[in-house]
Amino acid sequence: MAAKKLYETFSKALIEEVHRWGSLKQTGVSLRYMMEFGSTPSDRTLLISAQFLHKELPIRIARRAIELESLPYGLSDKSAVLKVRDWYLDSFRDLRSFPEIKDTVDELNFTQMIKMIKVRHNNVVPMMALGVQQLKKDFKPKTLPTNLDEIHQFLDRFYMSRIGIRMLIGQHVALHDPNPPPDCVGYIHTKMSPVEVARHASEDARSICLREYGSAPQIDIYGDPSFTFPYVPSHLHLMVFELVKNSLRAVQERFMDSDRVAPPVRIIVADGIEDVTIKISDEGGGIPRSGLPKIFTYLYSTAQNPLNENLDIESYDAVTMAGYGYGLPISRLYARYFGGDLQIISMEGYGTDAYLHLSRLGDSQEPLP
Ligand SMILES: Nc1ncnc2c1ncn2[C@@H]1O[C@H](COP(=O)(O)OP(=O)(O)OP(=O)(O)O)[C@@H](O)[C@H]1O
Numbered sequence: 001m002a003a004k005k006l007y008e009t010f011s012k013a014l015i016e017e018v019h020r021w022g023s024l025k026q027t028g029v030s031l032r033y034m035m036e037f038g039s040t041p042s043d044r045t046l047l048i049s050a051q052f053l054h055k056e057l058p059i060r061i062a063r064r065a066i067e068l069e070s071l072p073y074g075l076s077d078k079s080a081v082l083k084v085r086d087w088y089l090d091s092f093r094d095l096r097s098f099p100e101i102k103d104t105v106d107e108l109n110f111t112q113m114i115k116m117i118k119v120r121h122n123n124v125v126p127m128m129a130l131g132v133q134q135l136k137k138d139f140k141p142k143t144l145p146t147n148l149d150e151i152h153q154f155l156d157r158f159y160m161s162r163i164g165i166r167m168l169i170g171q172h173v174a175l176h177d178p179n180p181p182p183d184c185v186g187y188i189h190t191k192m193s194p195v196e197v198a199r200h201a202s203e204d205a206r207s208i209c210l211r212e213y214g215s216a217p218q219i220d221i222y223g224d225p226s227f228t229f230p231y232v233p234s235h236l237h238l239m240v241f242e243l244v245k246n247s248l249r250a251v252q253e254r255f256m257d258s259d260r261v262a263p264p265v266r267i268i269v270a271d272g273i274e275d276v277t278i279k280i281s282d283e284g285g286g287i288p289r290s291g292l293p294k295i296f297t298y299l300y301s302t303a304q305n306p307l308n309e310n311l312d313i314e315s316y317d318a319v320t321m322a323g324y325g326y327g328l329p330i331s332r333l334y335a336r337y338f339g340g341d342l343q344i345i346s347m348e349g350y351g352t353d354a355y356l357h358l359s360r361l362g363d364s365q366e367p368l369p
């Protein structure tokens with residue numbers, strides 16, 4: 001990786017522009033707003049949406065680029081982090097060098113460009129994880145600062161912002177679909193059945209478990225399959241997938257060598273007025289209380305870490321049972337992005353309950369770090 005220092009690769013003028021844009025105010029949108037805005041896409045609404053993104057995306061991207069320059073413990077100088085910073089600066093430059101969007105032709109070109117930006121940033125999460133790992137290697141095990149809170153908080157902000165940027169781009173691009181699937185407004189499904197999504201996500205997690213262990217516990221889902229509410233199915237899929245994967249692994253590891261049949265993982269979907277709550281319960285032995293404060297950090301995993309220096313991230317198939325320590329913190333960010341939350345309750349010696357709360361009202365603004 002031949003990432004270079006800032007001024008070797010980027011002009012002074014660009015860096016100054018990044019700082020100027022990074023100090024402007026971000027504008028958050030809500031699920032409901034995105035849904036209402038995109039419900040009848042026309043050339044005019046697409047134009048307005050593109051004009052909004054033309055202004056909003058550089059602000060959000062500039063903020064992250066600036067933050068990437070001043071991370072604690074020398075994290076900013078790690079080659080993987082420099083690479084991520086370059087992706088952000090390239091995208092900022094692309095956006096800023098795009099002229100004012102005046103008509104449908106401009107709009108289509110702009111859409112093409114932000115689609116490319118989304119692809120450029122596909123591997124930000126494993127690349128940053130690699131950067132943190134590079135940092136960890138600098139410290140001899142005993143000298144690693146126990147309190148890496150600053151880094152975890154930075155990563156929370158950074159990934160939360162990324163979720164927002166990808167949602168906005170994805171939503172805008174999807175609104176161009178001339179034949180959208182029924183009841184879909186871009187990424188949003190106006191009649192999403194959480195039970196159905198939970199079923200698909202569970203099947204996906206189960207097949208990975210089967211691949212890795214040769215067997216997998218049963219998964220039982222309780223709840224009304226006909227109940228629906230507006231949400232982003234890909235987000236819910238990701239969260240349930242991660243939680244079920246954790247449960248399957250815990251149960252599998254605990255019962256692999258036992259004579260007893262592995263107890264099923266149970267998923268309960270409750271439709272409240274304010275929240276839809278999905279509880280994922282397992283009898284996988286729980287998490288020790290001393291480990292609980294760490295589970296939402298980006299370094300806590302009891303699995304073997306699959307990332308290493310020689311790995312080719314571009315062609316890496318990121319789906320494994322466990323190993324990054326990213327499943328829980330990232331899932332919680334997705335939940336919070338639309339005003340929900342994720343809680344983990346453990347009974348050591350018995351099992352774990354994960355409570356995934358999703359806000360039903362859809363009117364909470366994106367949290368903007
Ligand atoms: N249901 C569970 N039962 C027991 N331990 C759990 C459970 N869920 C999480 N854990 C513990 O918390 C740790 C962190 O979970 P997390 O999903 O964030 O990362 P991971 O599963 O190790 O790796 P990945 O990033 O691939 O998900 C796990 O390694 C495991 O030790």
Ligand SMILES: [Mg+2]
Nearest residue numbers: 246322327328
């Ligand atoms: Mg996990």
